[in-house]
Amino acid sequence: MKIIAHRGLSSRFPELTEAAFRAALELPIHGIETDVRLTKCGEVVNIHDPIVDRVSDGRGRVSRLDLETLLDLNFGSKEAPQKVLTLNNLLDILEDYPDKHLYIETKHPMRYAIMLEEEVTKILKYRGLMQDPHIHIISFALPAISRMERLAPEIDRIHLRRSWERWGNPKDLRCGSPTGLGLSIERAKMDPKLIGIKGMPTYLFTVDKQKDMLWARDQGVDMLATNYPDHAAELLKAQSKPAMYANAHGKEE
Template sequence: MKIVAHRGYSGKYPELSPLAFEKALDLPIHGVECDVRLTRDGKVVVQHDPTLDRTAGRPGRISKMDWEDLRGVDIGSGQRMMLLDELLELLEGTPHHLYIETKHPSGQGDILEEQTVLRLRYAGLFDDPRIHVISFSHHAIRRMQNLAPHMDRIYLRRDWERHVNRPDVMLSKPTALGVSLLRAKLQPAIIGAQGLPTYLWTVDKPEDMKWAWANGVDMLATNQPEVALHAIEL
């Protein structure tokens, strides 16, 4: 089972910060996960929420601000927000994989996927098998299939979808399926369904990590990568 540090080593350091990624990349794990959004001036930033309220304790909507307004914002313990470019630089010289989640709805349509692909091309990582894209949006997954058909695409399935899409029809033709720990425990048969590898989020307790390992989960997203290293047999 492959361990993926969710938002970097976010269980110990400010999420999606340079320090969180540096500490995660120091560990013998499979990879790290990040979220990306677009600023008003078209920069791809590493940020989960649409606003700054939770992470920075101040108002401000990412899509309504320029990078110059955001680059100095403290997102915890003196850490600052990153550009995707900066995170891609951290990957240089490491074997780690990167899972990039494009956040929707964004109000910017397909521009986010286009700009993400441009940044990957600029970094020389467009064809790198270590790059994976993930999203809760079928539209985003389809866009990535068109923009980068060779790239691993993980569709993140919301828990409520089990009520409206019982056959689990994969409209976007992903190459892997992401499910929550809650959904997986309610319906273990979804692990490996349709022959797709399973990406499980967000698993922080040792007993749940061991459950995932025993039930054939392929990729485990966790805020506590060191706990995962000790909890499961690699």
């Protein structure tokens, strides 16, 4: 099972900052997950919320702020300040970790709609990453998945299903030909048959309890997003160790 650091090592460092990403990338895990939005000036930045109030010392909506203004804000702590990262900044960091994977979640709804996927694609194209298997696009928005199929058909596309879809979309109708499907740990435990449905790999979010990590592994989950990737790596490594002793019938003793 592939462990993915949700917003970096967000349990120990401010989410989506260089400190959180670098700490996660040093772990023996598969990769990291980020959330991206567009600024007023068209920059793709790593910010989860539509407003910056929770994650910085500033205020305002990301789509109404320019990059220069965002760079003046502190996204860390007073003791360890952190600047906002653009997607290009994060891709620069990843050059130091060529074996790690990046899961880019495009956040919707937003005022610029289609422009977000267009700008992400421009960045990937400029950097020669349009066919890189280490890059994955994920989104809760079906139109975003459809746009990425058109803009970058070689890039892995994972549709994250919302909890309400078990009522609003019971037949799991999709557009954009996703290459993988996302599922919350809560919905997965309610309906385990959704894991691996239609032969597609499953991206499970956001799994922070150890018992749920082991349950996900036993259910055959492909990708596990967690705020505790360090704990997940240790737990799954420990649980995968072969038995030290076995009797003649192959049972552990």
